Amino acid sequence: MPELPEVEIVRQSLHKKIKKKCIQKVIIRNRNLRFKIPSYFESFLKDKKIIKISRFSKYLIIHFQNENYCLIHLGMSGTIHILNKRKPQKFTNTSFYHSPFLPEKHNHAEFVFDNLKVIYNDPRRFGFFEIIKNHQDLKKRFKSMGPEPFSNKFNLNYVFNYFKNKNKDIKSFLLDQRFVSGIGNIYASEILFASKIYPFKKAKRLNRDECLNVILNSKKILQKAINKGGSSIRDFKDISGNKGNFQKEFKVYKQDGTDCRRAQCKGIIKKKIISNRSTFFCISCQK
DNA sequence: AAGAGGCCCTGATAGC
């Protein structure tokens, strides 16, 4: 589900809903995510007040008072849902409104607030939570990761120098979070199409112009995807169940067999596997 | 050190 734009959409709606709120209770139904949820997780978060929700790359960062943080990674299939609390009914306990978007299975974690609850769902369990207890550790956590595409550090010098001597294909580097953080399998293909670069091209063979195109198109495409509410393939929705719209803009991702969208190009979009991931490109205009 | 490949897991869909 989530690359940087989708995580950003989740961040924005989550921030609006729970900033300045206190976590009343945490319920874990399945601790076996990508990493095991530690036994102190619930008690650590209980009564903590949320200052804000930020994001680095594909990680959500919940900020609490006193430099405490909780990272959330959605893996491949993680989603976050909000349920609003219903006013107390006569003769019944207070409960939550039903959401038609909330799956029945795999709701592994629940964060209860005064008038709503946040539910973490993740069928494949590649996602995870992580507690971080001071600002220094937070910095350390992302130290080995490359800059985000939007960062000034993701510039021509950085990219061109990084690619010197790199004998691997460019597509793999776009997916390599040590090089650049936040690009995933959809946007990697889209960025290379926009840059007219053959995904199998060795990184060291990219000239400065091509590097610059990759940089500019990374910024442009991710920003556009955020503006469109992310990509809803399979079932990505924001926390209230709204779909994104960027999937309508895919030029190559899952477009194999169709004609190249570029004016005057007579090529066909093809799918090939690069480091175990599907890769889509035009056989004619990407060199 | 860099690169290739495998693995974690469930569910949807394609193909027979």
Added chain:
DNA sequence: TGCTATCAGGGCCTCT
């Protein structure tokens, strides 16, 4: 219809 095989938006690990 019903089975099986393949593939899915990520990231970590090991081996060479």
